[in-house]
Amino acid sequence: xxxxxxxxxxxxxxxxxxxxxxxxxxxxxxxxxxxxxxxxxxxxxxxxxxxxxxxxxxxxxxxxxxxxxxxxxxxxxxxxxxxxxxxxxxxxxxxxxxxxxxxxxxxxxxxxxxxxxxxxxxxxxxxxxxxxxxxxxxxxxxxxxxxxxxxxxxxxxxxxxxxxxxxxxxxxxxxxxxxxxxxxxxxxxxxxxxxxxxxxxxxxxxxxxxxxxxxxxxxxxxxxxxxxxxxxxxxxxxxxxxxxxxxxxxxxxxxxxxxxxxxxxxxxxxxxxxxxxxxxxxxxxxxxxxxxxxxxxxxxxxxxxxxxxxxxxxxxxxxxx
Amino acid sequence: xxxxxxxxxxxxxxxxxxxxxxxxxxxxxxxxxxxxxxxxxxxxxxxxxxxxxxxxxxxxxxxxxxxxxxxxxxxxxxxxxxxxxxxxxxxxxxxxxxxxxxxxxxxxxxxxxxxxxxxxxxxxxxxxxxxxxxxxxxxxxxxxxxxxxxxxxxxxxxxxxxxxxxxxxxxxxxxxxxxxxxxxxxxxxxxxxxxxxxxxxxxxxxxxxxxxxxxxxxxxxxxxxxxxxxxxxxxxxxxxxxxxxxxxxxxxxxxxxxxxxxxxxxxxxxxxxxxxxxxxxxxxxxxxxxxxxxxxxxxxxxxxxxxxxxxxxxxxxxxxx
Numbered sequence: 001x002x003x004x005x006x007x008x009x010x011x012x013x014x015x016x017x018x019x020x021x022x023x024x025x026x027x028x029x030x031x032x033x034x035x036x037x038x039x040x041x042x043x044x045x046x047x048x049x050x051x052x053x054x055x056x057x058x059x060x061x062x063x064x065x066x067x068x069x070x071x072x073x074x075x076x077x078x079x080x081x082x083x084x085x086x087x088x089x090x091x092x093x094x095x096x097x098x099x100x101x102x103x104x105x106x107x108x109x110x111x112x113x114x115x116x117x118x119x120x121x122x123x124x125x126x127x128x129x130x131x132x133x134x135x136x137x138x139x140x141x142x143x144x145x146x147x148x149x150x151x152x153x154x155x156x157x158x159x160x161x162x163x164x165x166x167x168x169x170x171x172x173x174x175x176x177x178x179x180x181x182x183x184x185x186x187x188x189x190x191x192x193x194x195x196x197x198x199x200x201x202x203x204x205x206x207x208x209x210x211x212x213x214x215x216x217x218x219x220x221x222x223x224x225x226x227x228x229x230x231x232x233x234x235x236x237x238x239x240x241x242x243x244x245x246x247x248x249x250x251x252x253x254x255x256x257x258x259x260x261x262x263x264x265x266x267x268x269x270x271x272x273x274x275x276x277x278x279x280x281x282x283x284x285x286x287x288x289x290x291x292x293x294x295x296x297x298x299x300x301x302x303x304x305x306x307x308x309x310x311x312x313x314x315x316x317x318x319x320x321x
Numbered sequence: 322x323x324x325x326x327x328x329x330x331x332x333x334x335x336x337x338x339x340x341x342x343x344x345x346x347x348x349x350x351x352x353x354x355x356x357x358x359x360x361x362x363x364x365x366x367x368x369x370x371x372x373x374x375x376x377x378x379x380x381x382x383x384x385x386x387x388x389x390x391x392x393x394x395x396x397x398x399x400x401x402x403x404x405x406x407x408x409x410x411x412x413x414x415x416x417x418x419x420x421x422x423x424x425x426x427x428x429x430x431x432x433x434x435x436x437x438x439x440x441x442x443x444x445x446x447x448x449x450x451x452x453x454x455x456x457x458x459x460x461x462x463x464x465x466x467x468x469x470x471x472x473x474x475x476x477x478x479x480x481x482x483x484x485x486x487x488x489x490x491x492x493x494x495x496x497x498x499x500x501x502x503x504x505x506x507x508x509x510x511x512x513x514x515x516x517x518x519x520x521x522x523x524x525x526x527x528x529x530x531x532x533x534x535x536x537x538x539x540x541x542x543x544x545x546x547x548x549x550x551x552x553x554x555x556x557x558x559x560x561x562x563x564x565x566x567x568x569x570x571x572x573x574x575x576x577x578x579x580x581x582x583x584x585x586x587x588x589x590x591x592x593x594x595x596x597x598x599x600x601x602x603x604x605x606x607x608x609x610x611x612x613x614x615x616x617x618x619x620x621x622x623x624x625x626x627x628x629x630x631x632x633x634x635x636x637x638x639x640x641x642x
Contacts, residue, residue, distance in 0.1 A: 091485070128561065140461045142480065142562050149481040153474045159463065160470040164412070240449065241463050 001029040004068055006059060006105065007079030008036035011180055012121070014043065015224050016077060021047040026075060027117075027232035037068055038080065039097075059101035065108035075231055076118045076167075078105060083187040084125055087147035088283070098150035106157055110166035118158065118169040119230040122243055124216065126152040126173060127288040136292045137245060144286040155243040162235075162242050170230040170238060172301075175248035175291070178217040179314035188283040192217065195253070196260055196311060199271035200319065208277035211254035214289040218248040218303040219313040229301050237299060247303045249310060250290035259307040263315070322350040325389055327380060327426065328400030329357035332501055333442070335364065336545050337398060342368040347396060348438075348553035358389055359401065360418075380422035386429035396552055397439045397488075399426060404508040405446055408468035409604070419471035427478055431487035439479065439490040440551040443564060445537065447473040447494060448609040457613045458566060465607040476564040483556075483563050491551040491559060493622075496537040496569035496612070498544050500635035509604045513538065516574070517581055517632060520592035521640065529598035532575035535610040539569040539624040540634040550622050558620060568624045570631060571611035580628040584636070 003020065007013050017034065024031055024047075033051040036042040037059065044052045057064050059080055080101055087094030102120070109116065125148035126141035143149045151173075158169040180193040191208055192215060198205035218226075226246050238244070251259075261269045293301075304310045315321060324341065328334050338355065345352055345368075354372040357363040358380065365373045378385050380401055401422055408415030423441070430437065446469035447462035464470045472494075479490040501514040512529055513536060519526035539547075547567050559565070572580075582590045614622075625631045636642060 138461050140459050143477065144484065144561060146481050146485070149477045152477050156464065156470045156473050156477075160467050163465065164467070240465060 001026060001031050001075060002033045002035070002071060002073045003031060003075045003077070004035045004037065004073035005077045005079060006037045006068070007081060009038035009040050009042040010079060011182065012177065012220060012223050012227075013038070013079050015220050016079075016227055017045060019224050019228065021045055021050060021052075024050065026228070029074070033071075035068065035071070035073060060096050060104050065105045068105070069108045069112045072112060072114050072116070074116050076105075076109070076116055077227060077231070078102065078118060078120045081121070082147070083185055084123075084145055084147035084283070085186040085188045085190075087150060088145055088188070091146060094146050094150055098147065099153050102154035103157055106161050106166070110161060115165065116167055117231060117235075118167045119227055120154060120158050120169060120171045121227075122151045122155050122171045122173045123148065124173050124175050124245065124288050124291070126155065129286040129288075131288055134290045134292050135245075135288055137295050145283065159240070159242045163240060168235045169242050170233060170235070171243035172226050172230050172296075173243060173245045174223060174226070175216040175218050175246055175303075177220055177223050178310060179318075180220065181314070181318040188280055191280065192253075192256070195272050196256065196314065199260065199268045200264060200315070202271070204271050204273055206275045207253065207272050208275060208280040209253065209284050210276075211252060211257065213253045213284060214250060215253070215287065216248040216250045216289070216291055217307065217310055218246065219310045221313050221317060222248075222303040226301050229299075233299060244296045244299065244301070245291050245293045246296050246301055247293040248291065249304050249307050251307045256307050259311055263308055263311045322347060322352050322396060323354045323356070323392060323394040324352060324396045324398070325356045325358065325394035326398045326400060327358045327389070328402060329375075330359035330361050330363040331400060332503065333498065333541060333544050333548075334359070334398075334400050336541050337400075337548055338366060340545050340549065342366060342371060342373075345371065347549070350395070354392075356389065356392070356394060381417050381425050386426045389426070390429040390433045393433060393435050393437070395437050397430070397437055398548060398552070399423065399439060399441045402442070403468070404506055405444075405466055405468035405604070406509045408471060409466055409509070412467060415467050415471055419468065420474050423475035424478055427482050427487070431482060436486065437488055438552060438556075439488045440548055441475060441479050441490060441492045442548075443472045443476050443492045443494045444469065445494050445496050445566065445609050445612070447476065450607040450609075452609055455611045455613050456566075456609055458616045466604065480561070480563045484561060489556045490563050491554060491556070492564035493547050493551050493617075494564060494566045495544060495547070496539050496567055496624075498541055499538040499631060500639075501541065502635070502639040509601055512601065513574075513577070516593050517577065517635065520581065520589045521585060521636070523592070525592050525594055527596045528574065528593050529596060529601040530574065530605050531597075532573060532578065534574045534605060535571060536574070536608065537569040537571045537610070537612055538628065538631055539567065540631045542634050542638060543569075543624040547622050550620075554620060565617045565620065565622070566612050566614045567617050567622055568614040569612065570625050570628050572628045577628050580632055584629055584632045
């Protein structure tokens with residue numbers, strides 16, 4: 001099996017590559033090759049018997065997608081995207097990468113006339129306030145960011161291209177992935193991770209929103225698990241509604257901090273400083289809160305059961321336990 | 322006030338023009354000029370004191386939208402589109418006209434940097450089976466045609482461009498417009514009109530689906546009423562969810578035929594021949610049935626109360642009473 005991963009230099013992309021090289025198989029088939037693509041050069045980890053190639057460039061540029069599809073990858077993970085904060089400040093870039101990049105890739109697959117599985121990472125940002133207390137699978141997406149709009153449009157394409165038989169797509173709406181390792185990115189959701197990550201490193205972290213904010217999270221480990229499940233699932237089980245809201249842990253920011261205190265103690269949580277930020281709040285207040293995610297759970301997508309578990313996963317995976 | 326209408330040569334476009342020339346005002350302002358655009362040359366009816374100009378061409382072609390926006394129309398009715406049947410058989414044309422055409426127009430308005438009202442005709446084709454018995458306003462759109470996909474994507478753009486302040490958009494999801502006058506178009510929904518229209522002219526009509534099919538209809542007169550209401554509504558009342566499902570009359574095909582018999586007699590309904598067609602059925606079986614349309618009703622959008630009324634509107638408007 002040949003695998004293509006766009007956005008491979010991103011956090012989730014790198015973890016997915018590591019997992020695939022460790023598993024050496026996907027969806028019951030042996031992995032022969034992995035092609036990685038990103039706007040910056042992705043690392044190319046070595047693995048005996050698996051060819052790993054890197055491609056660098058703008059996915060929406062003429063010919064870029066065609067080059068990636070030339071070797072007809074059996075499995076395509078389309079993770080590439082400009083994050084929410086950046087898509088909001090840079091209108092043109094967001095539409096170019098998140099909408100045109102996806103469409104160009106999907107069209108290259110369509111025109112290559114074979115029928116690979118395409119796994120697309122959408123986002124809960126497709127939803128916009130007001131919400132019921134728990135958002136059901138059949139709730140309408142009314143995004144309140146350009147990022148969410150672009151993800152919704154790519155979801156619609158994914159469904160239509162699947163219905164027409166151009167490829168076999170599965171869209172997974174990721175909750176906020178937390179705890180993100182490494183440096184903050186430009187996502188407006190960055191603070192959800194930094195209030196856990198920085199204090200665990202003995203550093204101060206800023207909380208820009210009220211503790212009452214409710215949000216749904218899953219660990220990077222769960223995000224990779226979602227991708228692996230989406231790659232292996234029988235398309236007939238998914239049916240015509242190809243975009244699935246993933247499960248996660250719905251908690252208030254206050255509950256996140258309580259979990260951190262349980263796991264790491266109050267000396268750690270004391271490093272969180274509350275500094276309200278109007279710009280972040282303006283975005284976050286329209287974000288969805290809790291999800292039912294019934295279809296995804298029934299289809300075998302699993303996440304953590306508590307925020308304590310999410311913190312422990314971070315400590316195990318990033319801080320050597 | 323200067324008005325621009327795309328898709329002005331279509332059935333709804335022509336009726337809208339006639340209504341505007343008769344009213345001579347819109348949203349409380351006197352109409353000074355109406356610019357008409359279509360892929361075929363629109364008629365340019367004369368009216369004292371109102372300038373009516375026609376533009377012909379491909380809306381998605383380079384420079385076409387910019388030319389239409391050059392005189393900064395205060396009110397833009399974006400009706401242009403390839404119909405459902407054609408968008409399904411001609412993949413490239415559908416995406417080019419319905420998606421790229423809308424995006425090009427919206428971008429021309431964005432770059433002109435003024436903030437007109439934009440009224441966009443979407444469609445209940447954004448919804449896909451299975452459905453609850455009555456579809457609520459918050460039900461998720463999962464289109465099962467390329468046409469519905471393209472309309473959904475344009476809706477998403479309309480919302481985002483409105484949120485960003487590029488224009489003040491209102492999207493109206495039209496139910497099937499029935500009874501369409503004149504010749505059938507390529508819409509898969511054409512038979513809903515022809516089984517009424519042709520028998521009223523003493524001609525045979527073919528019914529390609531079972532009489533049990535439930536569908537929602539509004540007259541061309543109501544469609545124009547929706548457009549006028551959307552043009553005049555206070556955007557603050559609409560709020561951030563800019564795409565509204567319009568009201569209509571939800572009936573079975575059997576009930577349509579019973580209404581026709583009440584209005585015109587059994588000699589007329591005997592002209593309907595049932596000839597099942599698998600291709601039409603494949604599309605129609607995934608179409609939505611009945612809508613709540615609560616928000617639209619509360620916002621003052623009104624349609625007929627019965628299918629008898631819809632038939633009478635056709636007889637009054639098209640057959641001279």
